[in-house]
Amino acid sequence: MSRLGAYLRLMRPANIITAIADIMMGFAASGMLLSRPFWEINLTGETLEPLGWLVLSTIGLYGGGVVFNDVFDAELDRVERPERPIPSGKATVGGATAVGALLLAGGVLAAWQVSLLSAALALAVALLALLYDWKGKHHNLLGPVNMGSCRGGNLLLGMSAVPAAVEELWFIALIPILYIAAITMISRGEVHGGNIAALRGAVLMYALVLGGIISLSLLPQFTFRYSLPFLLLFAFFIFPPLLRAMPTKEPKLIIKAVKAGILALIVMNASMAAGFAGWQYGLLVLLLLPVSTYIARKFAVT
Structure with missing residues (x-):
């Protein structure tokens, strides 16, 4: 692993692609693509520019957030994950801190090109990420909520392409908050094995996420029949691996x-x-x- 590769690994590029999906989802919910099929929209700079800036913003915010996760965990990783870039010596704490700070600042500045609200949301996401890296992940209850709030804020960031949409549809952010909280609960068993109560709780939270997405059909601008095939695929992705991990609680399955x-x-x-x-x-x-799956073969996602 080269030095450049080590810093890229710290950013978890496969996960960054998932953050871009948050932005694209929020952009759709904002109403920018509501009136006609997206390929019929007049794709002028006025339409595409805010999406581009928000995508750049989330790349900086997510990348910076996960880099700081390894900065704060450097000593622990020397014991539990010595293969990680910092404990292996391929990256330094000082270098990672500088890269993380630049990414977070760039994320806020990119969002500022869209609106002041976008910049405020980006700053909130950056601060929430740092709070999680520093203290939040050590709290059994607040940690998952803290991490989920980063994703919820990211979705709102995409929605901020039309600021009025954030005020009207802010509650949609509760769905990724709940979902990421579930994943965070599961991830705590990566090293020493999972807690059966936490894994069962994650199953329940996954079910609530599905229910939350289905409930969006109550909105006049949401067409559930278009959503259903994707929702079934989503359930197929998340439940089988978790159900296989529950009986054994083995770290590899977690x-x-x-x-x-x-x-x-x-x-x-x-x-x-x-x-x-x-x-x-x-x-x-x-x-x-x-794209994310391919990158995940080259770079770890956890």
């Missing part, structure tokens, strides 16, 4: 369940995006999955 849950974020976003902007747009979001 890692597989976490990896499946992270990659399935794209499918979850596709299911909601399809309901707001048509199955074609949902398919476009879903196409991020093979």
Whole structure:
């Protein structure tokens, strides 16, 4: 692993693709693509520019957040994960801190190009990520909620392309908050094995996420029949790995369940995006999955 490769690994590039899916989902919910199929929209700079800036923003925010996760965990990783870039010596704490800070600052500045609200949301996501890296992940209850809030804020960031949409549809952010909280609960068993109560709780939370997406059909701008195929695929992604891990609680199976849950974020976003902007747009979001899966073969997602 080269030095550049080590810093890229710290950023978890496969996971960054899932963050882009959050932005695309929020962009669809904002109404930017609501009136017509997305390929019929006049794709001027006025339409595409805010999406581009918000995608750049989430790359910086997510990349910076996970880099700081390894910075704060450097000493622990020397014992539990010596193969990670910092304990292996391929990256330094100082270098990782500088890279993480630049990424977070770049994420906020990119969002500022869209609106002041976008910048405020980006700053909130950055601060929530740092809070999780520093203290949040050590709390059994607040940690999962803290991590989930980062994803919820990221979805709102995509929605901020139309600021009024954030005020109207803010509650949609509760879905990724709940989902990421579930994954965070599962991930705590990666090293020493899972807690059966936590794994059962994650199953319940997954079910509530599915129910939350189905409930979006109550919105006049959401078409459930477009969402349904993606939603079934989402369920297929998340439940089997978790159910296989529950009887044994083995770390290897827990890692597989976490990896499946992270990659399935794209499918979850596709299911909601399809309901707001048509199955074609949902398919476009879903196409991020093979990209993320391919990158995940080269770089760890946990």
